[in-house]
Amino acid sequence: MGELKQYKRADVASRNGQNNNPVWIIYKDSVYDVTSYVSQHPGGDVILEEAGKDATKAFDDVGHSSDARTILDKYKIGEIVEEEKLYDASGKKKKRVIAAQPDTETRSCLNKCTCGLLG
Numbered sequence: 001m002g003e004l005k006q007y008k009r010a011d012v013a014s015r016n017g018q019n020n021n022p023v024w025i026i027y028k029d030s031v032y033d034v035t036s037y038v039s040q041h042p043g044g045d046v047i048l049e050e051a052g053k054d055a056t057k058a059f060d061d062v063g064h065s066s067d068a069r070t071i072l073d074k075y076k077i078g079e080i081v082e083e084e085k086l087y088d089a090s091g092k093k094k095k096r097v098i099a100a101q102p103d104t105e106t107r108s109c110l111n112k113c114t115c116g117l118l119g
């Protein structure tokens with residue numbers, strides 16, 4: 001039992017099913033090699049459109065069953081490196097970290113009042 005293999009999004013991008021490359025997809029920061037599943041997919045070749053990409057949205061938009069998720073699990077080969085993850089440990093989408101900004105709210109409010117008074 002080793003640690004899960006870590007991949008960068010760029011590593012996955014080259015496994016796009018073209019030129020005999022395998023078909024890897026990303027689903028919620030996990031990496032799956034679904035090469036052998038493509039021909040069994042009830043939804044057909046659409047899977048290939050997501051090859052090498054983050055298929056999270058496409059997968060969820062279809063409203064796949066929990067069976068589909070169980071199948072997906074079987075093909076997991078690793079996960080996205082920490083710094084490129086989009087979800088936190090609890091599976092929630094990470095908020096973009098915005099550098100702390102000075103509180104401009106009070107000032108602009110003050111400006112409005114002052115201008116209001118002057119104008």
Ligand code: HEM
Nearest residue numbers: 034042043046047050055058059062064065067068071072
């Ligand atoms: C890569 C892992 C995937 C797995 C394991 C998977 C699995 C399945 C399974 C088991 C079904 C049958 C219905 C169900 O149980 O929900 C299904 C249907 C379907 N899938 Fe996927 N799927 C995958 C990816 C995708 C992606 C990326 C797309 C879209 C781009 C997609 C589009 C569809 C569509 C449109 C159907 C409906 C087919 C129909 O009912 O005629 N699937 N998939």
